[in-house]
Amino acid sequence: MDRRRFLVATAASAALVRPSLAQxxxxxxxxxxxxxxxxxxxxxxxxxxxxxxxxxxxxxxxxxxxxxxxxxxxxxxxxxxxxxxxxxxxxxxxxxxxxxxxxxxxxxxxxxxxxxxxxxxxxxxxxxxxxxxxxxxxxxxxxxxxTIVLYWNKEAFREAGLDPEKAPANWDEHLAFAQKLTKRDASGNVTQWGTQIPSTGFPYWLLQALALQAGDVLANSAGNRTTFNAPGVAAGLQYWLDLGQKHKAHAPGIVEWGTTPKDFFERKTAMMWTTTGNLSNVRANAKFPFGVAMLPEQKRRGSPTxxxxxxxxxxxxxxxxxxxxxxxxxxxxxxxxxxxxxxxxxxxxxxxxxxxxxxxxxxxxxxxxLVARDQLEHATAELSTHENQRVTKALTDNVQAALSGSKTVQAALNDAQTEAERILRPYR
Amino acid sequence: MKKSHSDALIGWGLMAPAMLFLIAFTHWPAIASIIESVYSTPRARRPSSFVGLDNYEQILADPVFWQSFTNNLWFAVGTIPASIFLAILMALWVNDRIPGRTFARMAYFTPTVLPMIAVANIWLFFFTPQYGLLDQVMGLIGRPATNWLGTKDTALWAVIMVAVWKEAGFFMIFYLAALQGISPVLAEAASLEGASRWTFFRRVQFPLLMPTTLFVLINAVINAFRMVDHIIVMTRGGPDNATSLLLFYIYQVGFNFWDTAYAAALTVFMLVLLAGAAAIQYGWLERKVHYS
CATH class of the missing domain: 3.40.190.10 (Periplasmic binding protein-like II)
Structure with missing residues (x-):
């Protein structure tokens, strides 16, 4: 078959196939x-x-x-x-x-x-x-x-003299446990952190959990107004920052979302906050008994979906x-x-x-x-607005700035709020 | 007269297939970007309209753009001289008759062959605090753990390191080829004259490598503004835009925010920047280059 005939034949067969599909x-x-x-x-x-x-x-x-x-x-x-x-x-x-x-x-x-x-x-x-x-x-x-849940290493709890079957119920307990769980070697270098809240990927998601627990939401349900600098949001971010900066029970700076489960498997952190979607992963890879619990409460329980x-x-x-x-x-x-x-x-x-x-x-x-399901009654909608990517980036950048120490908590949240206002104004 | 006419026709005919692709995938997109950059981004409820230079004014007032731009300059400063220096060093090394030469050449070239995404994932674990390779080595000499990618001061240098590691082997190949092209007569003459190894390199090899250096330099500059794969995998521009490079920012504006008009304006800016760099290099540097 020469090329021209081949082309004609192909075109014809294509023409034959199409109508038969529609019929x-x-x-x-x-x-x-x-x-x-x-x-x-x-x-x-x-x-x-x-x-x-x-x-x-x-x-x-x-x-x-x-x-x-x-x-x-x-x-x-x-x-x-x-x-x-x-x-x-x-x-x-x-x-x-x-x-x-x-x-x-x-x-x-x-x-x-x-x-x-x-x-x-x-x-x-x-x-x-x-x-x-x-x-x-x-x-x-x-x-x-x-939703976000808390995973804990029962062995590490036992070694630190904590009840291995009891997860921290509130912020104060979570901090006290984390301090007890932080282990240092002879020269003072940390070998195991107490807790870990990752801050790349979706830091706004983790912040939202903390803010909810402190009594504030990040945005309205119409998706056109944010409240990034509300007192509860600031309290949440401050608690997150203090875990590392002030109390030295959490790795300082920005913590990678992707390697957080691995940090947990490697016993570099005794507790971690991450998605329940990792449950099967943790079950398959953790070489120690672990527990899963709802996130600790402050004014109330809370986690975004x-x-x-x-x-x-x-x-x-x-x-x-x-x-x-x-x-x-x-x-x-x-x-x-x-x-x-x-x-x-x-x-x-x-x-x-x-x-x-x-x-x-x-x-x-x-x-x-069943833990994630039981937490649903305390759950709220995940942060979602018009121009969602842009608004969450404004928050993410500033959360990272606060956690890495280049802005104060309040300044970072004010900046995020100003930027979000500018983006969302046309949608009201 | 008639013959030159048909020659021209054949010439154009031969060029046509390549030209067609160039126009469709290079020239037309560039022109389309320029056109799009003076209109507003179309939204479902707000059709696109002519806005003149508004998008360019937005560039001037955009702090994230300026940070990406500065980051990119540092990225260029950090990667270009270091990778060229390493490339020459490695090329000189594997050009000599040393045992295991083929193996050494292959080892140096390996990073270039690996896909950037895979490479970035490997480095992600090198940089992991505490049990990452880098921190384990640091631990041996008693240094505390460092959060290489999570600290604003170190993140950019960490991604620069990956880029240098990736680029040097690639440039080495060009230098190696050029070194092989230098006549051995010159080396013999130099040794008869009693020139030291360093003098031979400075007075003979390096000047003869200049055309290669120019070529590599142009490629290095383009690459410094073109590499984003490892940024996407390792940091996504974070923390707080500390590792955001121009092209990564364009991608973010274009495909995460869908602000296509603004992304087009940023693209035009980058095109002008790179065209300027190429013009300087070809127009000015080339006159200083000695072609043997």
Whole structure:
């Protein structure tokens, strides 16, 4: 076959294939998802898609691993701008306003028609819906959600003369424990820190937990006004700074988010604050007995929720949107959600998932699996505003400035607040 | 007349495929950036409008930009001379007849072959406080643990170190090739004259390496403004923008904040900067270079 004929033949076959698809083959959709925790997550997602495709021959879901949350958002928004977004994607719940402002997402409410659908929509933990709804509409379906919990090394507790079964209940205890747990060698160099609150990646998330415990939130629910310099926020940041600077029970300066679990495994810190999404990772890699607890309280208990929601793209055909909705609904059914939680450590998204047989037997064998769920009643929405990336960067930069000692706590928070005001003014 | 006409046609024909790609992926994006930089960023509810030089005024008033710019200058100062110096040193070393020469050459070149993302992840663990490689070595001589990437004073130098380590081996290859091209007659003549090793290098080898140095210098300057992979992996510009470089900031503005017009203005600024650097190097330095 010469080249010209080959081209003609290819073009003809392409022309033949297209209409046949439109006339009733399975609806093809792609699903972009990120990975933010350890473990073989791609295999899990592939298997889920395969199972769904088997049960629903009229739909064909292709899962696409798209990098970190950040990279996934970049890919989804770029694809949206060029007119070919994936029908379904898993994005940080906090990117809701970004997606709405770009007109890239459609609300779920239009697909919720039958009473069964409605029951499903109201089945999620209310704490997870806070980052999924605004303006009376639901934009995201909770999927891989998390909160911050405290992990502690029981062996280190015993060595320090503490009760290995008792986690610190409040800020004072947390500080006192951390001081007892900090070990120094003969020349005064620290070999084990008492506690660790990481400050790269999502320092605003950790600060939000501290601020909540001290009685203040970071932003309003409309996402257009922040309160970064409120007294509770300052108290939280001051406590965080003092753990290292004043009380020498926490590594000084900026602590890496990514290596925090490793620091814990290597016994370089006796306690750590990190996402419950790391639970399976810690269970697999900690060579000592460990405990998982709710974060300590000050005025109250508190932790923001975190993690990813499923969102349906606006610029795809209605059939694809419908198929995406069906897949998302299936993924969050109690049985699937329970298995997903067991496999990863994320919090299962509905109370019903915790009533399934498989979840009950798992929790019996491994009780820490329930801590994050129990903390949900104290949880609030994660910081999310219009121009979310820009606003959180203003806060992140200044939190790091305060923790590394180049600004005072109040000056840093005032600067963050001023910058956020400037960014958010057009959205009121 | 007719013949030169068809020659020109063939010439253009041969150039066309390459030109097409250059225009599509280099020239057009550059021009599009310039155009986009004088409009505002389109938002779903606010279409793009002509704003003149507003985006450029914003650059002048943007503290994060100025910090990235200063960081980038320090990054250039830290990486360029150090990596060129090391490259010459390594090239001279493996140019001699030493035992295990092939192995040494390969070892020096290895960092260049490794992907930057992987390299940055390895260094991330070198720099980890307490049990990281660097701190373990420091611990042996009794120094306390240092949070290399988490302290504003050390973070930039830490990423400079990674860049030097990565670049030196690459530049070494060019120097090695140039050294091999220097006629052995010169070395014999020098030794007959009783010139010391240092004099031979300063008076003969180094001047003859000047064309290579110019080439390497231009590449080093471009790389100093082009490297972001390890920043993304190791620090994401933190702590508090201490390691934010220009291109990383452009990426952040463009793809995290989606402020495409402002990112375009920043890109134009960087283009002008690099074009200026290249013009100085080719226009002024080249006249001082001795081509043998």
């Amino acid at each position: 009733g083959g399975p609806v093809k959709i792609s699903f972009f998802y990120p990975i933010a925790v350890g473990g073989a997550v791609t295999r899990l997602v592939d298997n889920l898609a395969k199972e769904f495709n088997r049960l629903n021959p009229d739909v064909e879901v292709t899962p696409v691993y798209a990098g970190t949350y950040q990279e996934t958002l970049v890919k989804v928004v770029t694809a949206h701008k060029s007119g070919t977004p994936p029908a379904l994607s898993c994005l940080l719940s906090t990117d809701m306003f970004t997606m709405i402002d770009d007109d890239a997402v459609i609300p779920i409410d239009g697909f919720v028609k039958t009473p069964a659908d409605k029951a499903w929509l109201s089945s999620f933990f209310p704490a997870f819906m806070a980052n999924s709804q605004t303006g009376g509409k639901t934009w995201g379906i909770p999927f891989q959600r998390s 975190g993690g990813g929601n499923l969102m349906i793209s606006k610029k795809v055909s209605p059939e694809q949107q419908q198929a995406a909705f069906r897949f998302a609904r299936w993924l969050t059914e109690p049985e699937i959600a329970a298995q997903w939680s067991i496999d990863t450590g994320y919090v299962a998204v509905s109370p019903a998932a915790y009533d399934t047989a498989r979840m009950k037997s798992y929790a019996q064998e491994f009780p820490p699996a």
